[in-house]
Amino acid sequence: SAHVFSEGLDLYLLTLPIQFRLPFIREVWLLMGICDSSKETFKRILSKGPGSSLAVVVGGAAEALKSSPGKIDLTLNARKGFVRQALLHSASLVPVIAFGETDVYGVLQNQFFKKVQVRLQKWFGFAMPLFHGRGIFNYNFGLIPHRRPITVVLGRAIEVPTNDSEGNPIAAKGERWLVESDEGRAIVAKIHAQYVEELRQLYDENKEKFYSHCNATLSVT
Numbered sequence: 001s002a003h004v005f006s007e008g009l010d011l012y013l014l015t016l017p018i019q020f021r022l023p024f025i026r027e028v029w030l031l032m033g034i035c036d037s038s039k040e041t042f043k044r045i046l047s048k049g050p051g052s053s054l055a056v057v058v059g060g061a062a063e064a065l066k067s068s069p070g071k072i073d074l075t076l077n078a079r080k081g082f083v084r085q086a087l088l089h090s091a092s093l094v095p096v097i098a099f100g101e102t103d104v105y106g107v108l109q110n111q112f113f114k115k116v117q118v119r120l121q122k123w124f125g126f127a128m129p130l131f132h133g134r135g136i137f138n139y140n141f142g143l144i145p146h147r148r149p150i151t152v153v154l155g156r157a158i159e160v161p162t163n164d165s166e167g168n169p170i171a172a173k174g175e176r177w178l179v180e181s182d183e184g185r186a187i188v189a190k191i192h193a194q195y196v197e198e199l200r201q202l203y204d205e206n207k208e209k210f211y212s213h214c215n216a217t218l219s220v221t
Contacts, residue, residue, distance in 0.1 A: 011053045012045055016060065039085065039175075046089035055096075058082055061121045064129050065114070069103045072203065072211075073219040076196060083160075083192045084178045087170050090162050093191070095155035095199045099210040104145035105131040151210040155202040160191055196220055 014037040020026045035041045037056060045052050057063070059075035066073045086093050108130035117129070135142030163169055164183060178184035203218040 013055045042085040067102045070214045092157040094157050098152045100150040103148045105133050155198050
């Protein structure tokens with residue numbers, strides 16, 4: 001199940017809202033406890049108080065299209081909505097890296113299909129990469145993931161400020177203040193930069209232990 005309750009942590013995995021508009025797929029996600037990544041979901045779950053947590057793949061479809069074995073290429077620089085939601089609900093941000101996640105499937109690299117996928121991603125919010133794994137009786141081609149380890153490493157929690165420079169609660173000011181005011185944008189930018197830096201440190205501290213076969217550096221775009 002994608003809804004995990006362990007040692008006081010009530011964790012929900014989020015995915016794109018459009019996934020819940022697809023017949024059958026919607027029922028699968030609901031049975032697994034997956035929620036849509038709308039602002040309403042953030043508010044509903046995080047308002048429950050301490051222990052209520054969300055797992056978000058910030059890069060989404062754009063990051064999936066860049067997936068390639070032996071690389072960790074994150075789409076993050078322009079993704080700041082998750083930071084604003086954390087500020088609005090006084091929720092800590094915990095950077096997470098999954099070493100080996102991109103190794104379990106190969107991705108077909110083709111310029112024509114790449115253009116089609118990018119266009120679909122712009123139109124519908126997501127696009128399926130052309131991936132391949134292994135088969136039941138062969139190791140070269142199929143839809144089953146390759147037998148390769150995935151190691152998930154959690155970083156240090158990043159505490160977010162709860163008040164502005166005048167001592168007023170950020171939650172009371174709302175998302176519009178975070179988007180439009182100079183101070184609000186500065187707070188978001190600072191927390192976002194800290195999150196990216198923590199991710200880089202997390203990668204550097206653990207790559208030799210869990211990803212020694214890969215010489216590539218962490219890419220954040």
